Amino acid sequence: MNTRKRCTGYLAPVDFLPQLKQELKNITAVHDRLVIADGPPQPTVWAENIWYDPQIIEAASIGAAASALTKIQRNWWPYAWQLHRRHTLIQEKLPHVAAKPLNFPQQLKLAQLGSFTLLTPTTMLASAQCSSPFPNGVVSFVEDTEGPPSRAYLKLWEAFTQLGVWPKAGDRCLDLGACPGGWTWVLAKLGADVVAYDRAKLAPHVASMRGVTTVKGDAFNATPDRVGRIDWLCSDVICYPERLRDHVRLWLDSGLCSNFICTLKFQGDSHYGVIADMLAIPGSRVIHLHHNKHEVTWMLRASSPN
Numbered sequence: 001m002n003t004r005k006r007c008t009g010y011l012a013p014v015d016f017l018p019q020l021k022q023e024l025k026n027i028t029a030v031h032d033r034l035v036i037a038d039g040p041p042q043p044t045v046w047a048e049n050i051w052y053d054p055q056i057i058e059a060a061s062i063g064a065a066a067s068a069l070t071k072i073q074r075n076w077w078p079y080a081w082q083l084h085r086r087h088t089l090i091q092e093k094l095p096h097v098a099a100k101p102l103n104f105p106q107q108l109k110l111a112q113l114g115s116f117t118l119l120t121p122t123t124m125l126a127s128a129q130c131s132s133p134f135p136n137g138v139v140s141f142v143e144d145t146e147g148p149p150s151r152a153y154l155k156l157w158e159a160f161t162q163l164g165v166w167p168k169a170g171d172r173c174l175d176l177g178a179c180p181g182g183w184t185w186v187l188a189k190l191g192a193d194v195v196a197y198d199r200a201k202l203a204p205h206v207a208s209m210r211g212v213t214t215v216k217g218d219a220f221n222a223t224p225d226r227v228g229r230i231d232w233l234c235s236d237v238i239c240y241p242e243r244l245r246d247h248v249r250l251w252l253d254s255g256l257c258s259n260f261i262c263t264l265k266f267q268g269d270s271h272y273g274v275i276a277d278m279l280a281i282p283g284s285r286v287i288h289l290h291h292n293k294h295e296v297t298w299m300l301r302a303s304s305p306n
């Protein structure tokens with residue numbers, strides 16, 4: 001009979017370990033950004049990768065460690081928070097894993113990727129099954145260094161990729177807090193029609209893209225009665241999360257939009273309660289994307305995949 005106690009590992013994004021620790025119960029160990037908690041996986045917003053049912057593996061040598069891992073499965077990635085050289089030497093003995101950046105738009109068809117870490121030179125913690133198919137949950141893209149006027153476009157690429165669906169040509173999108181124009185650029189490149197609201201002016205080369213209409217003013221004036229039916233509401237507006245929550249409710253109640261990607265931005269931890277409000281909306285996901293800063297992304301998808 002297996003009497004081993006079940007536990008789960010949660011890898012915090014760089015700089016967000018306190019947030020992850022705050023939302024987890026029954027923490028038994030913390031290895032740099034990797035938090036171990038007793039029991040089955042808990043719902044989390046702040047974990048970049050979840051290690052399901054990690055096992056302790058004793059391996060006296062680098063070769064023994066690599067062979068123990070490959071006996072379990074082919075694909076592994078190290079989480080090297082200490083003993084960096086030893087992690088690298090083990091990785092070199094494992095089958096090669098091509099961690100190629102994604103070319104957006106691209107459906108995820110990535111193989112399962114296990115994670116391991118050395119707790120001591122001869123003791124590994126390893127999980128064959130992790131929530132993210134990306135190395136340590138780090139989603140990377142082949143970047144566009146010329147088109148988008150800000151790096152915020154990477155958040156929207158990541159959100160669409162995680163959701164598995166994105167606007168198609170001719171979809172009507174509302175972009176709230178659009179300046180300088182990274183998100184509008186993403187939406188217009190997909191062939192969508194974009195109504196971009198901001199108090200500031202959009203970068204001219206984005207404002208002149210086909211399908212883009214700019215409205216200079218308060219994003220919260222973009223109400224369903226004024227804007228009409230839309231396919232996607234995207235918001236990266238800087239505001240109190242409560243204000244965005246109430247605006248989203250207005251749109252949900254109107255029934256005039258069914259797909260949403262919205263950033264909830266925080267200063268300090270006093271507004272984290274809004275995360276639970278957003279999660280209470282049926283079908284919602286709230287995640288800290290790899291490209292999020294001190295903010296999380298709320299997503300709701302109603303349409304069928306592309």
Ligand SMILES: C[S@@+](CC[C@H](N)C(=O)[O-])C[C@H]1O[C@@H](n2cnc3c(N)ncnc32)[C@H](O)[C@@H]1O
Pocket residue numbers: 149150152153176177178179180181182183184197198199200217218219220236237238239
């Ligand atoms: C983080 S930036 C958005 C970046 C944008 N998503 C991009 O990809 O370039 C936030 C924007 O929200 C705008 N903003 C803040 N409050 C606003 C409001 N009440 N109405 C309209 N825009 C607002 C700011 O002017 C700023 O341009």
